[in-house]
Amino acid sequence: MIAAGVVLLMGLILAVTFAGRYNSLVALQESTEAAWSEIDNQYKRRYDLIPQLVSTVRGAADFEKSTLESVTEARASVGRAQLPAGLPTDPAQLQSYIQAQRGLGAALGRMFAVVESYPELKANQNFLSLQDQLEGTENRIAVARRDYIEAVRRFNTNRRSFPTNLVAGMFGFESVPQMQFDEAERETPQVEFDFGRR
Numbered sequence: 001m002i003a004a005g006v007v008l009l010m011g012l013i014l015a016v017t018f019a020g021r022y023n024s025l026v027a028l029q030e031s032t033e034a035a036w037s038e039i040d041n042q043y044k045r046r047y048d049l050i051p052q053l054v055s056t057v058r059g060a061a062d063f064e065k066s067t068l069e070s071v072t073e074a075r076a077s078v079g080r081a082q083l084p085a086g087l088p089t090d091p092a093q094l095q096s097y098i099q100a101q102r103g104l105g106a107a108l109g110r111m112f113a114v115v116e117s118y119p120e121l122k123a124n125q126n127f128l129s130l131q132d133q134l135e136g137t138e139n140r141i142a143v144a145r146r147d148y149i150e151a152v153r154r155f156n157t158n159r160r161s162f163p164t165n166l167v168a169g170m171f172g173f174e175s176v177p178q179m180q181f182d183e184a185e186r187e188t189p190q191v192e193f194d195f196g197r198r
Contacts (some may be wrong), residue, residue, distance in 0.1 A: 091177035
C-alpha cells in the first residue's frame with residue numbers, strides 16, 4: 001500500500017513536471033513566432049514602401065537609371081525569397097531570405113547616397129515623408145531582429161535543457177534556426193536621411 005502510494009506520488013510529480021515543461025515550451029514557441037511575425041511585418045512594410053519611393057525618385061530629372069534598377073531588382077529578389085507562413089524552419093531558406101533583405105538594404109543605401117546630388121528631391125515633401133517612414137521602418141527592423149534572436153535563444157536553450165529535452169522530443173518541438181548576421185549587422189543601423197533638414 002505504501003509502495004503504491006510512493007509510485008503514485010512519483011508519477012504525479014513526473015506528470016506535473018512534464019506538463020510544466022510542455023507549457024513552457026509552448027509559451028516560448030509562441031513568443032518566438034510572435035517575434036518572427038514582427039520581423040516579417042517590418043520587412044513587408046519596407047518592401048511596400050519601395051514602389052512609392054522609386055516612383056518619387058524617378059520623377060527627378062536625370063536620376064541615375066542604374067540606381068533605380070538596382071533597387072527594383074533587389075526588391076524583386078526579396079519577393080522571390082519569401083518564406084512560407086509561420087516560423088522559419090529551414091536554415092538555408094532563412095539565410096536566403098536574409099541575404100535578399102540585405103541586398104535590398106544595400107541598394108537603398110546606394111540610392112540615398114546618389115539622392116544627395118538632387119536638390120529637387122531633397123525639397124520634395126513626398127520624398128521626405130517616405131524617407132521618414134523608411135527610417136522608422138529600418139529602426140523597427142533592427143529592434144525586431146534583436147527580439148527574435150533573443151526569443152530563439154531562449155527557446156533553443158530551454159528546449160535543450162534536461163528534462164525539457166525529453167518533453168521536446170516526445171512532442172516534436174524542433175530547434176528554431178537562428179538568424180546569422182555579420183558583426184556590423186548586429187548593431188542598430190544609424191540611418192541618416194537628413195540632407196540638411198533642421
